[in-house]
Amino acid sequence: MKTGFRHFVVVIALGFGVVLTNACQTSPVPVESLVAEQDSLMSIIEQKIESKQQQQAELEKFRKRQLPRNFSEQLKKYFPIIRKYTARYKLDWRLTIAQILKESYFKENAMSNVGAMGLMQIMPRTAREITSEIDIAYITKDPHENITAGIYYMYKQLKNFPRADPDNRIMLALAAYNAGIARVYDAQDIARVRQLDPNTWAAVKECLPLLTDEHWKLHLEVWELGHPTFGYFYGYEETIDYVDDIMKKYDAFRKMYRNDVEHLSIEELSASM
Structure with a gap:
């Protein structure tokens, strides 16, 4: 090799791609510099490998601890209806799956102690509201209609927060889905008085616990009547959780399914679990 021209090539094949560096020099380069460059590159690669392995370990832990044993079967059963209506209302289907997992653990006949029913845990009053708006009548009895209703109701909550950024909009909508939009509005009122951004989940999360009667002095500053517009709220811990x-x-599902799966078959989806 001529001293006026040197090639240094490092090629490393990884499971997620190939890293190639080609350092061309028109003048002699000290061996120490080349070794340092190679060591730096190897350090970066090792960090990426370690990060990927750690992520895979976390996802495997999520699968074992968070997903029901029959998750693949349930997903195969309900994925068509989930994909259909999340596409219609422009929701991320992975968010809906995360929500069902939290609401009912994919138990079709789940019922809460306050009367919420089905996979998406729809309250009877909410079911009547939804029935009057879209053409479904058996929300509390038919799992497919329950999912449809839940997706539609989440879509309605999202529309209540047009000024929030995408992630905060989702979190505020989830809070409204769980506690009712009125509780979120009251928390936003407190956030404004405390000079917090009411369009962020961080602010609403901080202010939800302040809707109890023990904070009556604060309420006098926020509302003319001296109490939250929609009454005191004591279920904030559940809503925050x-x-x-x-x-x-949702974050775990986004890592598990990174690509667009609009045309992914049910078999391919289940096989990747």
């Missing part, structure tokens, strides 16, 4: 847990599940 609901939003944060679904977002963790």
